[in-house]
Structure formats: C-alpha cells, structure tokens
Amino acid sequence: MIELDVLSAADVAAAGRPAAWRSREDRTGAADYAAAFRRGEFLPGAADGDDLAADTGTSRRTFLKLMGASMAMAGLTGCRRPVEEILPYARKPEEVLEGVSSYYATAMPMGGVVHALLVQSHEGRPTKVEGNPEHPVSRGATNVFAQASILNLYDPDRSRRIWRRGGGTATWADFVRTVQQAGGGAPPAAPAAADTAATAAPTVTATGGLANAGLAVLAEPTSSPTVERLRRVLEGRGARWITWHPGGDDPAALAGVGRPLYRFSQARVIVSFDADFLGDDANSVWNSREFAASRRADDGAPMSRFYAVESAVTTTGGAADHWKHLRATDVAHFAAAVGQALGVGTGSPGAARYASDPFFQALVEDVRAGGGAAVFAAGPTQPPAVHALCAALNGRYGGGAVSYLSTGAAPEPPVGVALQQLVADMQGGRVQALVMIGTNPVYELPAGLGFTEALGRVPLSIHLGLHRDETARRCTWHLPRQHYLEQWGDGRAYDGTLSVLQPLIAPLYPDSRSEIELLALLATGQDRAGYDLVRETMGATGPGNEDAWRTALHDGFVADTAFPAGGAGGGAAVDLSRLPVLGEDDVEIVFRTCPKVYDGAFANNAWMQELPEPVTKLVWDNVAMMSRHTAERLGVRTVLEDGKHWADTIRLALNGGEATLPVWVQPGHPDGSISVTLGYGREIESDRERRGRGLAARLFDKDTNHYREGPIANGVGANVAPLRRLSTMAVDAVRADAIGRVDGGYLLASTQDHGSMEDRAPVRIGTLEEYRAHPDFAKGADRYIGETPWEVFPPLWGEENSASEDPRIGGAMYSDNQWGMTIDLNACTGCNACVIACQSENNVQIVGKDQVARGREMHWLRMDRYYVGGTADDPEQMVMQPMFCVHCENAPCESVCPVYATSHSPDGINEMTYNRCIGTRYCSNNCPYKVRRFNFYNWSRELPAEVQMAQNPNVTVRFRGVMEKCTYCVQRVRRVQQYAHIENRPIRDGEVQTACQQACASGAIVFGNLADASARVAQLKRNPRSYELLGELATKPRTSFLARLRNPNPRLAPATEADPPPQPTGTREPTHS
C-alpha cells in the first residue's frame, strides 16, 4: 500500500509560507476549537435529533399509538393513485413551447443604476437570473443581489393590495379618483381653509395632475429617463424631489468629480481608501472583471500591486497585497498624507503621523516609480474631499485608466439639509402630499430627524413599495409596487448604457403599479400604462421607431449610449486641511449597507438571510464588528463553545436612536471602531394566509416552514439606521463609556469553521517573484498523482455500460465528454454571487439559524474564507475558496454507499440519485472535502406557493433523509447533450456553463470538457499554478484550483518570504509501507 505524505500546516510553515487559518480560535489553537471542529465528521449536535424530542415532548406511548394510526392511514392512501391534471393553454401564445425555456433581456434597477440581465422563463414563469452576455458592463455576469432578486419576486409577504388609512382596502380606481380630486377636482372651498393660506391645498393644474409647492417626493435613486422626465414635469410645477440613497449621500457626487469608471486592467498600482470596489460598489461586476484581469500573471503578463487601507474587513481588502486597517476618519488623513506626498493636495491635521509608516512610504514610492498607471479609489465612508483627492491623483498618475463619467444629472444638495427642510415643512403643515417611491423613511432615516412624527401631519401620504413596511403602515395610502420583473421601465447601467426593462410575468398582484405609472398619474392626472410611458420616453431620446425598439428589447440595451467621459481632476491642489480629527479615546461607528440584505431591500429574502456574510460567515444576524482590543476595552467578548459562537450584546445609543447588537470580534478590524450593517430589524406586515398544521404533523414533524411565523425579516437582527447622524451618514463617533454591555450568551451562527480541512493546506499561495522562479510552486504531494499516467486508473465504467448486450456495439454514450472544472483563486473575490446562483439553479433550501449553527446548512457551494499569515488579530491577507463537490474520479463517497445511490457517470460526473438514497450519511462521512449536504428535515414540503414558483422545474426538489451535493449542474449538461445528439454534432467548448461559472464576474470558474485539449478548462489544467486539493489522497478530483498569487512590495515583505523558497514539500518520495 502506498502512503503519501500529506502537505500539512507544519510543512507549509517549514516552507516559509504564511499559514491559512479560518478563525481566531483556529489561529490561536484554542482547545475548544480542536474539540469542536477537528474531531468527528460533523459538528456537535449535527447528527442528534435531540431538539425534536424537546420540541414535541411526545411520550413513547403516544408515539407508538399515533405511529400505528398513521401507518394505517399511509397504507390506505398508498392504494390511491395521485391524480395529476394537465392544463394546456386555451389560447397558446406564439413562440411558447411547453418544456423549452425562453430567455428575455431586461434589467434590474438598484442603487441608481441598472444591471443588464437575461432571465430564464418557463412558460411565463421566470426562475433564474443571468447577466446579459452582450452588455458592456455585465458581459454575462451578475452580482449577488441580481441572483437573489428572483426570490424577491416570489416573496410571499409582498404587499398584495392597496391600503387606505381608515378605509381599509381600496382599489386603484379609488386612488386615481383621490389624486384627481386633490389635483384637478374641486378647489378648497371650505372657509376654514382660507385661514391657513400658507398651506394652500394642491391647486388645479393645467393637465390635471397633483403638483404644486405642497407636493414632495422622496424617491430612491434612479437612472430611469422616464422617471427623470416625469420628475421634471413635477418640479416644473414647484414640487420638490429628494433622492434618498440608502447609504446617505454619495460623496463622489458631492465632490462633483463625476462617476469614476476604473480600468484596473491598465493599472500597475491600485490604492483603495476604504473603497470596497469588489463588494458593495454599484459597479462591482465591472470592477471584479477588471481587477481579475490586472492580476493575471500567467505567461509573463504584468500583475498589479494593490494597497488597501480599510476601516472594515472586506473582500476587497482581503484581495490586497498590502492591507492596512485604520478607522474611517483616519483613512482620510492617510489619504491626505498620500496626496500631499504625491503633490496634489494639502496636508491634513492628522496626516503627519503617517510620514514614517513603512506602508505609507512603500506606497508613495511605488506610485512615484512610474512605469504604469496608478489607480486610486475612495469609498462611501470617505468625505467628498478625499474623493476629490482621488480624482486629482488619478488625473496625474492614472494614465487614463480611470475616466470620470458625466452622468448629466443635476448636482444634488447634501441630503441631510434637504431632509431637515422637508421635515420642518411637514411639521409646519406646508407639505400637502408626500410621495415615497421605493423608500422606507420611517425605518431608515435618522431618529433625530423626527420624520415619523412629522409624517402624521401630512394630509396625503402615499407609499409605493414591495412590502407593507414600517412606513406604509403610517401612510394614508399604501400602493403595492411591481417587482422589476413585472414592469415596463428603463434605466442606465453604471457606464450609462441605456436599457429597457420588460416584464417577464404579469403582475402577481393586479393592484400593483410601477413607479412610472404612479408618477404619471401624479404629474398628468391620467392613469397610463407603463409601456406607453416608456415608449414615449424612448421616442424622444432613443430608439423611437419600431425596429429600433424591438432591437433594444431583444438586446436588452441600446448600443453606444454610454455616458461621455469628463476630464478627471488634477488642477488645483485639493484642500484637505479641514478634515475632522477623531480623538484616540473615541470609538468610531461606521454604517454600511449589508452585503447580504443591502439596506433591507433583501431582508425578506430567505436566500440572502442564510447566505454566509463574505467575511464573518455569519447568517441570520447583524453584529457590531470590532477588533479584539476594542472588545476588551468595552469588556465584551464572544465565546466558542461546542462549536457555537456565544456573543455578548452591547447597546449603542446615539443621535436619538438605540440598538442592541451582538458583538463579533473580527481579525483585522481596526481598533477603536465598530462596524455595523443596515437592513436588519425589519417590521413588515403581511396578510398572507398561513396554513395550519395537522395534529400528526405537529406531533411528529419538526416545523420546517420558515415562513410560518410571518415575514422572515421580522425579528432578525436590529435596525441601526436611526443611529446615524444627519450630516455624515456613514461615520459617527461615540465615547467608549457610552457603550454598555447588555447581556451575554447570544447565539451567533457562523459557518467559518464548518467543513474543516483538518490542518491540511487547502489554499496555496505564492508571491509573483516565486511564481516566476518556480512556476509550479503550488504542486504538493498531488504532483505524484498528477504525473501518473491516466491509464493507471482504469475507467470505472468499462464495457459493461455498452448500449446493448451485443459486444460489437459501442462504448458509453456520454464518454466523449469528460467534464472538469478549474477555479482560479487568484481571480475569486468571494462576492457570493455563485453561492446564490447555485441556490437558485438547484433548488437548494434554507434551514434557519439554529440548524446552521449545528452545521446543517444546505448550500452546495460554500465559500471558504481563509485568513493568511499575520497574527490572530491582524491577518496579512484573505483568500476565498469556493468549495463544492470536486467530482473525484476515485470518489471515496461512492465506495461506501450501501445502496449505490452515488455513482459515476461515463462523463465523469459523480452522480447523486436521490430516489435511491436511504440516508445512511456514510458518503458524507467519507468525503474529505465535506461538500455533501443532508436533508435532516423536510425543508421543502411546506414552502408557500409563491416560493414554490421560484424552483427550477428541471431539478428535483429533495425530500427529508436524502443526501445531496453539487452535480456540476447536470441538468444543463444533459440538456445540451440531448440537443447536440439530436443535431448530431459535438458539444462546443463553453456551450455548457454551470450556474456558478455563469454568475462569476471575475471569470474564476471555468467548466468544460477535459477530453478536448483545446478547451479552455483543459488549457487551464496545464497552467503551472494548477493544483488538486487533497490530491495526495489519490481521489483524482475533476475540479482543480489555480494557486493564489501575491505581488508584495519587496520593501514590505517579511523576512521569511524574502528567502528563496525551498523545494515544495510534497515532492518527497512516497513511502511504501
């Protein structure tokens, strides 16, 4: 028997490489950590059913009694054949073919831009969102929000009808009448009205709309030309329009520098001042692609060097070669110091202290060295002056790699001032009608503003939204809004490319309306269809004639409509002398939109709630994230016990708001700062009918319906939005003694330690220098396996799989294709889009917080996050590793299945046959990658009908007691194979795309046929960086990884890395025993 050396953490350390670790406890080697995560195949509690007994309290006697009865009943029902009906169309729409899905181009508006999409529709039911492959920004990829947005359409708690305060339900016709009466109806004849001349009621307008000085609109940011057009009509009559962005002001817009479009692929040096351009940026898809291009060092291509200065721990910072953690206020001073040293800005009061910082010196020297462009990016936590500084720096050092687009939008005043004025007018009765479009001010405006009280004084308040939310309940009218997949509309992508939104499905709730239909009613008094409004706008500005319109609908965008690039700054020196200074004793609070639920728009989206946050890997919660030092200073901590995180909670009280949050100690977080995320603590009201449960179900079946208690967003986390300061929404500070510990023992569910790799070296990292010298540095013990000729491993499926007993007839049908995959760790940013894409494509169910804490999450694709090097409080880097079934050729899971439920297909897919599985879980035990997921309960049986509509009809919805895992999207593979077979042609490279590959913006995942040497995946397998994870186990995984590269500045490299790398440890001769 051959026993191979395992590349262990000790070997990695001996090789002078930084170790990869998963959490503080992993790094420090806490005793509890080994006990909980390194012993046994499952987490403590994962395999126990103890909660079942606790939930029901059933005695043995009752159990037997009822079991007997239900067995008898089950026996009887078994005799009846289930009657299934087929309902064909009465009038069949043209081009619809049952069973053949069609794709339509549309776009998702979010945060003031649209994301161009291609949406899959099954007989008029959209199920899967993809990027538009022809669109210049998307190129077929999407961000995580677009992937999850399909579930927002099928959110069972969406508002279904129109509500009128006092009057209960009303119809759209009632609302139209109300508006027409208010605007074009009878003048205020009552004498009492004359007393309040200042508060003139809306007067008759020429066209009968509702608009005069008494009308205010509080709208979400939008790029829709139709909305702009209607806005101008309303503003022309004196209405006021306030754009409310969930994060507060857009500092780049306040700085007046235009919208930055980064071409990182042209950059030699990239500097981020708290800019999470790969994460929460509106243009993250474009940025990820560009950034990945700048890091592709293969075949001697140049590689950028990325310096990140951050006030939080983001995936962007984790991708950096050099990572510095400062409080957001200090980041601005650091930027000022950089600007001063590079001669484009004045210094700031706090800049001097960085002069001797080696990081600072190296950065400045690197930019000055020339030989390529340097790109500077500033984030939303930074004041406008820093954005202006970045524009100036890009102007001088950017070499054209950054263009600033002129969006043509009129500059908006700071939103705080506008809101204060609005609330004052509302209080004073000077606002007759307030219209809220896509905003939820009661929930998300600072408490100090007093908006909620003022809202009660507005005679006509109209809320248009997807949910009957916090604001809707306090308004005189609530109108259900159409989801973007139900409406006609238009909008511009980040680069300005014009897109048309076309509905994929008729509105689920007939009373719902789109924002343009509402605005048209307000502006003109006429009830008009969205389609006509969009056509009207297009007629004036874009594709007017029928041909051009149809082309725009088909393509999803109008070519060559991008914004023109304005000139970057770079003239006068930017004045940064007035930047605020934060005392060392102050604790900074930084507010960010959540990478999962955004500003709360995705809070009722179960996929997003259960999605592990990219860095903390937390689910179903928002936390106060801080460094260990800060936590110690505040006297709070998190404890790891039994594989679960138990956190203390703290109370934050500032600006009139208050929130209690659990503490999360985050490695790499700057001291003296607390990061919090928006979007939690929702109070949505839903009038959905909730089905009760039968007696037998209540006694024996765990309640697995997460929708039963009502909207799932309710009661998850705490709302921190009211804590914000009106002037600078993103950053505030508080004295440390104002933060009090409330309680302990709050359970946090984090998946960061789940699926432990038992101290092996799952991610392999090298420096650029090392790569140039030893291109195959990443190969470990798997080299031995990798160099073994293919024939040594005989095909698992030989002649026996022939088409017939006749031995003269052929081999196995699918054996021409040998599927495989590569994942480039150098390109992956950990944005999570693939996780949700997989969930959407493969009907992966959610399990809830308690079950995730037990390690029972169902995600087929998990995103492992490793910290690299450094100390437990300050890692040097972060590496993301998408981990899912690697489809071993010699799969350990297959050999232990007693019922042959998992087996191998002739095309190399490790197949999972649900209807054969009896749930022994041996396969999961034997899987070294820990990628198999078991249905401990029946997660799908009681899904609301709406959520059932989101399921992919081409993938089986799994039952309790069944194992499942990544299938390489076999449903897509088979579909293509079937049609290629009908057309009698080979499958083209790239014709089969897995869902994760399709969603990936940075092109990290490549799938294809290994038997075709010219296929992209086969080429990548020959890349010297390619390595097989746990390849030393001779599993021969079909998915291999490409090692991560760093490009550190030699000035900053630690001594250990400067040494020439010794021979890779895995090349030792295998020992025979």
Next chain:
Amino acid sequence: MPQLFPRKANALPVLTLIGIVGGALFLTAFVWYYFSPEFTDVGYQPEQPVPYSHALHVGQLGMDCRYCHTGVEVSEHANVPATQTCMNCHSQIRTQSVDLLPVRESWATGDPIRWVNVHFIPDFAQFPHAPHVNIGVGCETCHGRVDRMEVVHQTEPLSMGWCLDCHRSPERYLRDPALVTVMGYDEETREGRARDERLAANRTRIRAERIEPPQNCSACHY
C-alpha cells in the same frame, strides 16, 4: 406417561417448513407482481373532461400525432394541445356537439380544459421526448395503439426496468425516425423476416450513428 403428540404430529415440522417457504415464496411473488407498476399502472384509464377519441381522430381520420402534440420533436414534453388546436376544426365541424361543450367553454372563457394525466412519471425522473422521437423511438412503443383507444389508457408499466430494457437493447425497439408516428409498426415487425430485417437495420444504424442509450443514473435522475 401417555404421549403428548400423536404419531401424525411428526409431519408438523415438515409442514411448517413447507408452509413458511411456500408462504414466503407466495408473498414474494405477490409483491413482485401486484405491487409493480405492471399491475398497478398498466391499464390506468381515467375519465377525461372531454370524451375525445383517439380512435376516431387517429385511427379513422388518420391525423398525425404531431398535429396536436406539436412540441414532441423539440421539447421534453409532448404537449397536450391548446384549446385553440381543437377549435381549428371544431369551429367548423360539429359545432353544436354536447360532448364538445367544455372545449367551447374553454375557448370562450380562456380557462384551460383540465385533462387528467395518464402517463405519470415521478418528478425525480427526467424523461425528454425530443431525443427519443428524433432518434426513432415510435410513439406506439411506449404509448401503445393509441389509434385504437376510445379513451387513452396506459399500456406499458413506465417503470425503470422497462426503460432500461430498451436502453440496453435499442435494436429491438428503434425504427426509422421518419416512421415514429406510424401505428402498428411494432406488431408488423414482431416476428419472422420482418423482425430480422428490423434488427439488422437497427444494428447497422446503431453502429453508424453511435446510438448508445445511457444507463447511468444521472442520465435521468437529477
């Protein structure tokens, strides 16, 4: 002491043994057949909302299957036709028929006719019609002599073993793709020279076109 058991009791153990073995065999055989789709599913003939006769339309009038089941060559489903398809003719023919009342109702209201599914395949098995029809698996092979059915019933068990019969020996079931909708072809080539010719032709075709029906699990289960 008198003997407790009479002499003839000596046969008891043997009888018991025979009883147990026989009983077990009987039970196995019973379950084998009576619990199988061959018994439970074959012959399933639910009442349909419209007394549509395939025997009349296909058998007597000679309509092609694909006149109504339009998607069968390109889609996984052999779709049940829209009411519109019925009305192509029945807006002219037998416009007053009582039997056709549900069709006219559906046409007037736009509500679908609620047909009852006869050929039921569980959700965990994916069966696409298009590849089968295009390669030359006749409609008749799985659905039987539809041209003789007044009311459609299931003629084959549609069980996995039945699927694999053909996937293992396609030469016994394939036919010229141009003849997929022909009824009675299987009966004509059941024996004798016609059978041998069919098998020989199919073997040649299978080799030339590499027709190798998959037998791995994920070919149908995913």
